[in-house]
Amino acid sequence: MTAAAFPYPFAAKPGKACAPGEFPFAVIGMDHGHIFSQAAGLIEAGGDLVAAWDPDPTKLADFCTRFPQARAARSEAEVLEDPRVRAVTAAAIPDERCALGIRVMEHGKDYLTDKAPMVSLEQVAQARAAVARTRRMYQVIYGERLQNEASIFAEQIIAQGAIGRVLHVVGLGPHRLSAAMRPLWFFDRRRSGGIICDLGSHQVDQFLAYAGAKTATVVASRIANYHHPEHPGLEDFGDAMLTADNGATDYFRVDWFTPDGLGTWGDTRTTILGTDGYIEMRKSIDIARDPRGDQVYLVDRRGEHHVQVGDRVGAPFFGRFIRDCIDRTETAMTQEHALTVAEVCIRTQMQAVRVA
Amino acid sequence: MTAAAFPYPFAAKPGKACAPGEFPFAVIGMDHGHIFSQAAGLIEAGGDLVAAWDPDPTKLADFCTRFPQARAARSEAEVLEDPRVRAVTAAAIPDERCALGIRVMEHGKDYLTDKAPMVSLEQVAQARAAVARTRRMYQVIYGERLQNEASIFAEQIIAQGAIGRVLHVVGLGPHRLSAAMRPLWFFDRRRSGGIICDLGSHQVDQFLAYAGAKTATVVASRIANYHHPEHPGLEDFGDAMLTADNGATDYFRVDWFTPDGLGTWGDTRTTILGTDGYIEMRKSIDIARDPRGDQVYLVDRRGEHHVQVGDRVGAPFFGRFIRDCIDRTETAMTQEHALTVAEVCIRTQMQAVRVA
Numbered sequence: 190m191t192a193a194a195f196p197y198p199f200a201a202k203p204g205k206a207c208a209p210g211e212f213p214f215a216v217i218g219m220d221h222g223h224i225f226s227q228a229a230g231l232i233e234a235g236g237d238l239v240a241a242w243d244p245d246p247t248k249l250a251d252f253c254t255r256f257p258q259a260r261a262a263r264s265e266a267e268v269l270e271d272p273r274v275r276a277v278t279a280a281a282i283p284d285e286r287c288a289l290g291i292r293v294m295e296h297g298k299d300y301l302t303d304k305a306p307m308v309s310l311e312q313v314a315q316a317r318a319a320v321a322r323t324r325r326m327y328q329v330i331y332g333e334r335l336q337n338e339a340s341i342f343a344e345q346i347i348a349q350g351a352i353g354r355v356l357h358v359v360g361l362g363p364h365r366l367s368a369a370m371r372p373l374w375f376f377d378r379r380r381s382g383g384i385i386c387d388l389g390s391h392q393v394d395q396f397l398a399y400a401g402a403k404t405a406t407v408v409a410s411r412i413a414n415y416h417h418p419e420h421p422g423l424e425d426f427g428d429a430m431l432t433a434d435n436g437a438t439d440y441f442r443v444d445w446f447t448p449d450g451l452g453t454w455g456d457t458r459t460t461i462l463g464t465d466g467y468i469e470m471r472k473s474i475d476i477a478r479d480p481r482g483d484q485v486y487l488v489d490r491r492g493e494h495h496v497q498v499g500d501r502v503g504a505p506f507f508g509r510f511i512r513d514c515i516d517r518t519e520t521a522m523t524q525e526h527a528l529t530v531a532e533v534c535i536r537t538q539m540q541a542v543r544v545a
Numbered sequence: 546m547t548a549a550a551f552p553y554p555f556a557a558k559p560g561k562a563c564a565p566g567e568f569p570f571a572v573i574g575m576d577h578g579h580i581f582s583q584a585a586g587l588i589e590a591g592g593d594l595v596a597a598w599d600p601d602p603t604k605l606a607d608f609c610t611r612f613p614q615a616r617a618a619r620s621e622a623e624v625l626e627d628p629r630v631r632a633v634t635a636a637a638i639p640d641e642r643c644a645l646g647i648r649v650m651e652h653g654k655d656y657l658t659d660k661a662p663m664v665s666l667e668q669v670a671q672a673r674a675a676v677a678r679t680r681r682m683y684q685v686i687y688g689e690r691l692q693n694e695a696s697i698f699a700e701q702i703i704a705q706g707a708i709g710r711v712l713h714v715v716g717l718g719p720h721r722l723s724a725a726m727r728p729l730w731f732f733d734r735r736r737s738g739g740i741i742c743d744l745g746s747h748q749v750d751q752f753l754a755y756a757g758a759k760t761a762t763v764v765a766s767r768i769a770n771y772h773h774p775e776h777p778g779l780e781d782f783g784d785a786m787l788t789a790d791n792g793a794t795d796y797f798r799v800d801w802f803t804p805d806g807l808g809t810w811g812d813t814r815t816t817i818l819g820t821d822g823y824i825e826m827r828k829s830i831d832i833a834r835d836p837r838g839d840q841v842y843l844v845d846r847r848g849e850h851h852v853q854v855g856d857r858v859g860a861p862f863f864g865r866f867i868r869d870c871i872d873r874t875e876t877a878m879t880q881e882h883a884l885t886v887a888e889v890c891i892r893t894q895m896q897a898v899r900v901a
Contacts, residue, residue: 356771356782357798361715361816363823408898409765409786411794415712416820426712428796430765430786436901438767440784440796442713448822450848456823460717464772466804467719467812469832476825476842477851478834486832492806495833542764545792 195496196489197346202501205235206508207515215240215274216256217265218281218289219248220372223303227278227330228256231301234507236276242268269296276301276514278330283387284380287312294325299514301328304390306531308382310539313532320524328510329527333362333391333457334398338483338502339470343461345502347399351487352463355400358439359462360392364455365447368420376422384412384424384443385538392441393431393537394530399461402433404529410541416446426544429537452480465489551852552843553702558857561591562864563871571596571630572612573621574637574645575604576728579659583634583686584612587657590863592632598624625652632657632870634686639743640736643668650681655870657684660746662887664738666895669888676880684866685883689718689747689813690754694839694858695826699817701858703755707843708819711756714795715818716748720811721803724776732778740768740780740799741894748797749787749893750886755817758789760885766897772802782900785893808836821845 206212214236216228220243228238241259243249253261262268268277269292277293279286280303287307290300306329307313316327334340347355374380381387397405410429417423428442447455457472466489473482475497483499509521562568570592572584576599588594597615599605609617618624624633625648633649635642636659643663646656662685663669672683690696703711730736737743753761766785773779784798803811813828822845829838839855865877 354772356769356802357784357800359715359717359796359798363818408767411764411786411788413712413792413794415792416710426794428713428786428794430767430784430796432767432900436769436771438769438782438784438900440715440786440798442715442796442818444713444818446712446818446820446823448844449846450822451844452849456844462719462798462800462802464802466806467802476844477849488804488807488812488832490805493808493833544788544794 195494196491197349197351199498199501200345202503203234203505203508206511207235210237212236212275212511212515213239213273214276214278215268215271216252216259216279217242217268217277218279219243219245219252220282221280221303223332224252224278224280225255226332226336227280227301227303230336230504230507231278231511234511236511239273240268240271269293274298279303282374282380283382284308287316290327291315291319294319294323294327297325299326299328301330301510304329304331305382305386305534306527308386308535310532310535313528313535317528326513326524327527328522329531330506331391331394331530333472334395335506336504337472338498339472339485340395340459341504342485342498342502343468343470344398346487347461347468351489352461352467353465355437355461355463357437357462358396358399359460360395360441361458362388362392362441362443362455363447363457364388364445366425366445376420378422378424383538384427385410385429385541386534388443389427389429389441389537390530390534392443393533395459396431396439397433397526397530400433400435400437402435402437405431405433405439405533407533407537407540408432410537411544412541413544427541431533431537451476453482551850552847553705553707555854555857556701558859559590559861559864562867563591566593568592568631568867568871569595569629570632570634571624571627572608572615572635573598573624573633574635575599575601575608576638577636577659579688580608580634580636581611582688582692583636583657583659586692586860586863587634587867590867592867595629596624596627625649630654635659638730638736639738640664643672646683647671647675650675650679650683653681655682655684657686657866660685660687661738661742661890662883664742664891666888666891669884669891673884682869682880683883684878685887686862687747687750687886689828690751691862692860693828694854695828695841696751696815697860698841698854698858699824699826700754702843703817703824707845708817708823709821711793711817711819713793713818714752714755715816716751716797717814718744718748718797718799718811719803719813720744720801722781722801732776734778734780739894740783741766741785741897742890744799745783745785745797745893746886746890748799749889751815752787752795753789753882753886756789756791756793758791758793761787761789761795761889763889763893763896764788766893767900768897769900783897787889787893807832809838
């Protein structure tokens with residue numbers, strides 16, 4: 190089916206959200222490669238990347254080569270104390286993300302972190318208190334929804350009633366392990382937060398967003414290290430059932446078992462069941478069919494529909510985040526959603542039964 | 546990918562399992578349309594359909610028109626007391642399946658019922674006792690595995706090590722409600738057994754079979770009537786997490802929300818994750834791609850593979866069942882598997898939390 194034949198039109202791709210010079214931002218913390226797309230997303234939406242810092246000089250130099258507009262700072266304090274900088278985006282080690290965020294906010298700047306934004310309920314409480322105290326934002330780039338065009342388009346057509354009331358979401362989030370490429374902290378559950386806190390954060394974010402729910406309770410969850418005894422701190426499998434405050438139900442599975450033969454890092458899928466139809470997203474690949482992701486399948490009363498939406502939808506999150514920083518609004522994502530997702534993830538992780 | 550390029554060959558389709566006249570069988574109970582494929586499967590495998598009975602004369606006449614080799618009996622007793630009949634296949638109302646099966650077995654005949662084979666733990670105990678007492682078989686045609694060629698082929702390639710050790714199975718079993726076509730008992734939970742007992746029985750069967758497990762415990766399960774207040778006895782949604790005795794994990798969702806635009810009765814999917822790859826079955830349709838079911842997708846260390854296996858694999862269950870009846874073996878399915886699936890289903894149904 191061509192895009193023209195798909196029963197829902199595309200919204201215009203987002204343009205610049207602000208004038209040049211209106212939104213200077215900085216980067217602190219490059220422990221996960223997600224930082225590159227975070228910086229690129231803000232730049233594309235109109236932000237000016239003015240400074241960057243990481244204690245690892247190799248990472249910092251590499252980053253400034255890829256983003257030559259960023260000046261390499263000499264310390265974290267130099268960035269935090271730079272009065273031009275309105276916001277900091279970061280991909281620190283997960284257990285350090287909260288403390289960094291609070292330092293950023295206490296310097297009067299908004300914070301946009303890679304997921305998972307925190308790894309313990311204590312950190313959730315600290316972040317909530319810092320938000321209240323500083324009146325700055327602690328925002329999170331849940332990339333599998335906010336940076337995937339299939340996910341963004343799905344959210345748009347659900348809002349137009351494409352599948353009626355959302356009843357159930359099932360998310361499969363397999364990822365390739367590539368153990369040799371991972372830093373040591375990746376294999377330390379206290380630092381990574383565990384597989385549900387890490388990979389599951391995308392899933393909880395999507396569930397609450399698609400279902401239009403405020404929060405969810407954990408019905409059951411499991412973790413396992415099925416096949417990696419050489420990494421005892423790794424959980425290579427996790428799953429959970431959640432029930433939202435509005436009655437919608439969810440299941441997700443996350444794992445590190447993507448086989449080498451897959452053409453990308455993981456075959457992430459989301460299927461959303463509504464009263465009047467369902468949507469399946471093949472977000473990163475359409476196996477044995479199309480190496481491109483961003484595939485949206487919709488089955489409704491009228492028929493079966495398919496469209497590949499790559500480069501048609503954009504990522505409105507970044508421009509909205511910039512406007513929220515400037516206008517003190519909550520259009521990109523509410524502060525409460527960002528923190529509730531973290532809290533639900535951590536509870537799901539904590540309640541998980543270990544499978545042998 | 547053509548079948549020739551798929552990395553696993555097809556086994557020969559099964560031929561006749563017995564000589565003409567060696568396996569006379571009968572039909573009793575035509576409350577579900579599955580009875581037609583049950584009779585056809587046994588005939589194709591070499592059985593001789595000699596008699597049929599249902600208390601509804603319209604159903605009985607219709608059946609005998611479609612299967613003219615079957616003589617319409619004048620009573621159930623006439624069939625049960627017919628010394629030629631070796632086995633009875635049946636699709637009675639679910640809550641009557643167990644009592645019928647016991648009558649069949651007490652007349653020295655083996656029993657092959659539509660799923661779900663029973664609706665209460667008392668019936669499971671009665672069936673177990675009848676098996677021990679009569680030494681006859683109480684077997685069950687879990688059709689979404691045993692009559693779907695994608696499922697059969699998947700089982701064959703898993704046995705050849707295609708994905709390593711099976712870790713997790715996720716099954717989605719949506720079905721079209723077609724409420725106007727359903728008999729009254731369908732909307733009475735005591736008679737149908739509930740959605741998990743009914744549609745979920747396929748899912749439990751598949752999980753135990755693919756995982757090579759003997760039994761499973763219920764981690765959590767849910768039921769709902771989300772959208773059919775006019776049928777208060779209907780559960781239109783059910784799901785569950787199970788953990789098998791060998792550590793494999795499972796999730797399934799079943800529902801009655803198939804939209805009218807789908808080209809078939811339901812988009813049933815099964816995804817089996819192993820240590821070395823995964824299999825996705827698009828069992829009844831490949832939405833917006835191919836109206837045929839029986840689609841097997843395999844991703845392993847070597848690549849992404851796809852094959853449509855319709856009419857290439859056959860349904861070995863029926864011939865094996867016939868041999869088991871004649872030879873007193875358990876090659877089609879162990880007696881314990883058939884009854885354990887029922888028991889796990891009923892426990893899953895009983896433990897289900899109702900979602901508003």
